[in-house]
Amino acid sequence: MNRAPEAPPIASRDNPRVKRLRRLVHDGSAYRREGVVWVEGDHLCRALLARGWQPQVVVASPAAQALVQAWQRDAGLAPEVPVWTLSEALMAQLSTLESPAPIACLVALPAVGGVQAGVPTVVLDRLQDPGNVGSILRSAAAFGFRQVLALRGTAALWSPKVLRAGMGAHFGLSLIEGLDAAALAALQVPLIATSSHQGDWLHTARLPWPCAWLLGHEGQGVHPALMAQAAQTVRIIQPGGEESLNVAAAAAICLHASAAAAAGGL
Amino acid sequence: MNRAPEAPPIASRDNPRVKRLRRLVHDGSAYRREGVVWVEGDHLCRALLARGWQPQVVVASPAAQALVQAWQRDAGLAPEVPVWTLSEALMAQLSTLESPAPIACLVALPAVGGVQAGVPTVVLDRLQDPGNVGSILRSAAAFGFRQVLALRGTAALWSPKVLRAGMGAHFGLSLIEGLDAAALAALQVPLIATSSHQGDWLHTARLPWPCAWLLGHEGQGVHPALMAQAAQTVRIIQPGGEESLNVAAAAAICLHASAAAAAGGL
Known part of the structure; x- marks a missing residue:
């Protein structure tokens, strides 16, 4: 235990820590400036601990201190990670969930390496909806894809909404965002584009492995210039x-x- | 044109029509008591007109009157359908969308017949998330399923959130909700259950057609008693x-x- 259990919880909306948390929670791309990601709720936080990540800080309500101890005991939370205790009311204000979570973590945004060659990959071309993006990350992880590349114009991958829909997939994938189409040349696997009106029928197509799937904007689909780069549609x-x-x-x-x-x- | 274009728009939050609309919009299952469904936005309303439905009422902001005329001209809106004109501010308050829609319809909740035998069917067992339910309706319509049965405890099928995620699928499917498991006996097609840990691998399984897919609660999956009724897992x-x-x-x-x-x- 690294905190004095008697310390009163932070209760002021104007506390500088609280102001910083509020920015992170309510501005879906603030993590890019701050270099730190808000991860909310027991399930998501345990998912990151299970992948060997350590938070910079745990943020918990007074009632959730037992959960912090449980994480230290059986989920791999390092005892030296500081815990900020916030009043129930402040935690509820910060939460983006319909049933507010009493606990969250701040984790450092992972350092981004280059595009990996030869690896099963999903490419997101300007996808807008955070729920869609998170669901795709979750499917990518489940089906053995290891890398997700988000082209410029795609929803912010580490926003609270995308994290929630991703259900922990973020912590097992290599994620790179803000890329230009030219970056895809480094993939060195066949690029397969999805289309609503052309190409082979998926259910009878022969598919290469590894490959990179190209998924396009909800309304417009894959950009024509990218479509032209695909080995298969x-x-x-x-x-x-x-x-x-x-x-x-x-x-x-x-x-x-x-x-x-x-x-x-x- | 069935309205006097000079009539001032309804601008009071306390107008009885507005109060009724607010109930329908903000209580996801109010349609069951009122027998009428709130359908919001040009895309969804055109989808219902394209399926031959007529609204009871069109609700539009002053600026959206041109859209009403376009629907009458080329989307099949009957000229005798009344139009309620609401101020921009009231429409924005009613809207559930991030970019508020200037137009919506009220349609009568369709009369529900019995469970149809021998028809490709999707069965929802206590699914909770409106986005998931709407997305499943959309997939069901795309893949040639004609009937969706929601067992008691599933999210309200005609709520604004499910309608939005369904993207018009509601108007081409036969939907029945609030069913007990005993009602599935009338289906007379093989029931296929999905499981996370048992059964045939989907990608090598032989699948019957027509059939009924049984999809379960986000956390708990298909109820064991239902699972036992499945012909295939x-x-x-x-x-x-x-x-x-x-x-x-x-x-x-x-x-x-x-x-x-x-x-x-x-």
Whole structure:
């Protein structure tokens, strides 16, 4: 235990620590300036500890101190990590969840290396919706992809909303954002583009492994200039007709097909 | 044109019409008591008109009157449908969107018939998240499913959030909610359950058509008593390991596999 349990919790909205947390929580891209990420709730924080990450700080309500001790005991939280105790009311104001979480972490934004060659990859071309982006990260992790590249114009990958939808996938993937299309040349795996109206039917296509899937903007799809760089274009059978698929649903279908092909099953 | 264009817009929060709209918008299951559904935004409203539905009322800001005329001209809106004009400020308060929509419809909740036998079906077992439920409806429509049955405890299918995520799928599907598991006996198609840890691998399974997919609660999965009724259980290959899949992503993968099997491709 590294804190005095008798210390009164921070209760003022004007406390400098609280002001900094508020910026991080409510401005989805503030982590880029601050170099630190707000990770909220027991599930997400345990996911990062399970991957061997350590937070810079744990932020907890008075009632959540037992949770901090449980993390130290069985989830790998290092005892030297400082704990900021905030009043229940302040924690509830900070939370982005409908049922406010009594606990959160600040973690350093991981240092970004270069694009890795030869690795199963997902490329996000200007995806807008944080829920879609998080869901795609989660599918990417589940299906054995190791790297996600977000082209300029994509939703901020480490925003609270994307983290929540990612359900811990962030901590097991190599993530790079703000890239230009030229960066994809370093991938050295076949680029497969998804399209709503052209290309091979996914369910009968032969898929290479490793590969990089190119997923496009919710309304506009993959940019034509990128589409032209693809080694293969696939589309998804839609016997229901004109309905369009959600991009995260389309991504799940494509990434699963890749995993199945890699396992020799398709 | 059935309204006097000179009539001043409703501007009072206390107007009885506005109060009723506010209930419908902000209480996700109020449509059950009122028998009427709030459908927001040009895209969703055009989707219902395209399916041959007519609203009871169109609700529009003064600036959106041109949109009403466009719907009458080229989207099939009947000229006798009344238009309520609300001030911009009131429309913005009612909207559930980040960019408030200047137009919406009230449509009668469709009369619910019985469970249809022999029809491709999706069964939702206590799904909680409106975004997931809407995304699954969208995938169901795209992949040729015609009926969605929501067991008691599932998120309200016609709530504004589910409608938004469904992107118009609601208007092409037969939807029944509040069912007990006993109602599934009427389906007369094989029930296929999804599981995270048992059953055939989806990518090598032989799938019947028509069939009914059973999708379970985000945390707990399909209820064991329902699982026992399934003719087949399938699971999705996850070489990434312990990561769990989002239920809407899993649903997209399963429903696509069914559509591909029906097309003779898998």
